[in-house]
Amino acid sequence: MNVHNVRQQLFANRLKVKRRNFNANGATSYLPLYLQALMVGEKLSFSLFVKVSADDPQEVKFLPFLEADEVLEPSWVDILKKLGINRFYFHRRDLDLVIAYLNNHLLLLDIRQEDLPKEKLFVLVEHLNFSLQRSFSSPHLGRHIHLAQIQVERLILELQRNSASLKLVWELLYQHYTLYNHSINVCLLGIGLMLFLHKSRHESLIMGLACLFHDLGLTKVPEELLYRPEPLTPEEKETIRNHPYRGYQLLKESKSVPSEVMQLVWEHHENADGSGYPRGLPLDKQHPWTRVIRLVNEYDGLTGHRPFRQALTPFAALKVLQDQVGPNRRIFEHRTLKNFIRFLAVP
Numbered sequence: 099m100n101v102h103n104v105r106q107q108l109f110a111n112r113l114k115v116k117r118r119n120f121n122a123n124g125a126t127s128y129l130p131l132y133l134q135a136l137m138v139g140e141k142l143s144f145s146l147f148v149k150v151s152a153d154d155p156q157e158v159k160f161l162p163f164l165e166a167d168e169v170l171e172p173s174w175v176d177i178l179k180k181l182g183i184n185r186f187y188f189h190r191r192d193l194d195l196v197i198a199y200l201n202n203h204l205l206l207l208d209i210r211q212e213d214l215p216k217e218k219l220f221v222l223v224e225h226l227n228f229s230l231q232r233s234f235s236s237p238h239l240g241r242h243i244h245l246a247q248i249q250v251e252r253l254i255l256e257l258q259r260n261s262a263s264l265k266l267v268w269e270l271l272y273q274h275y276t277l278y279n280h281s282i283n284v285c286l287l288g289i290g291l292m293l294f295l296h297k298s299r300h301e302s303l304i305m306g307l308a309c310l311f312h313d314l315g316l317t318k319v320p321e322e323l324l325y326r327p328e329p330l331t332p333e334e335k336e337t338i339r340n341h342p343y344r345g346y347q348l349l350k351e352s353k354s355v356p357s358e359v360m361q362l363v364w365e366h367h368e369n370a371d372g373s374g375y376p377r378g379l380p381l382d383k384q385h386p387w388t389r390v391i392r393l394v395n396e397y398d399g400l401t402g403h404r405p406f407r408q409a410l411t412p413f414a415a416l417k418v419l420q421d422q423v424g425p426n427r428r429i430f431e432h433r434t435l436k437n438f439i440r441f442l443a444v445p
């Protein structure tokens with residue numbers, strides 16, 4: 099089917115569009131991109147695809163919806179919204195083009211100077227998400243960390259604009275689990291909580307960067323170990339439990355990361371009662387914000403959809419966090435958890 103036929107069929111609601119992003123058959127060459135992140139009435143610089151069911155219900159296929167250099171017409175967007183289609187796909191090889199396109203979208207939103215905090219935050223978050231995908235797979239991490247710093251600073255500025263923006267954090271969280279989505283969610287929750295507690299921009303930036311790169315070490319763990327439902331051997335468990343240190347090492351090699359960020363990455367699985375890993379540090383030996391990154395990381399783990407487990411509601415997740423007791427005391431520091439609950443309930 100060519101692009102015109104696909105549009106015709108799609109607008110007539112004759113295609114079996116896959117609305118969820120779950121992918122039963124592992125990674126594909128296509129990455130999801132939300133309709134909201136696209137510039138309506140502007141030319142695209144890459145091709146967009148729609149994900150539909152194939153003849154075999156277990157299979158999916160990607161049909162071309164819009165080609166590079168075509169304009170996304172406003173009337174099409176209206177139809178798509180009515181059909182409940184909020185997501186398209188692009189080919190992984192176009193990642194650089196998509197990042198540049200989202201950057202242009204942000205510039206356009208700046209020039210227009212309209213007060214659209216939600217739209218701007220949404221594009222910022224998508225931009226950060228794809229930039230992170232590129233940096234995690236790049237051999238030159240240092241250059242990307244500098245970019246990430248600029249992006250997190252921008253996110254902090256937007257969230258600081260007014261108290262209404264801070265509430266939007268909860269709407270921006272990704273539901274579907276990927277390493278990148280999870281990292282972005284933890285970053286949003288981490289800086290959101292820091293700003294809610296009136297911490298400085300600099301402190302929020304340290305937290306944001308640490309949250310963004312906290313699981314970088316997982317990129318060096320074989321994927322097969324991360325998603326295997328069967329029990330792991332002690333050595334395999336050790337490999338996974340060492341990912342905070344691996345992440346710390348990778349960041350150290352890049353030579354451009356503040357030392358506090360590296361420390362937080364190393365400590366992001368340390369518990370308040372000293373029962374965490376990889377070092378089992380007691381609370382007074384941890385960085386003062388290790389308890390924050392530990393908490394927001396766990397919260398996002400519980401509330402996001404994972405391959406082998408249903409997502410919990412925010413309330414159920416908070417209950418789990420409150421009830422988690424280690425061999426000695428609570429796993430999550432009491433005051434941090436109380437503040438997080440207040441942040442969640444922000445009116």
Ligand SMILES: [Fe+2]
Binds near residue numbers: 342
């Ligand atoms: Fe982790």
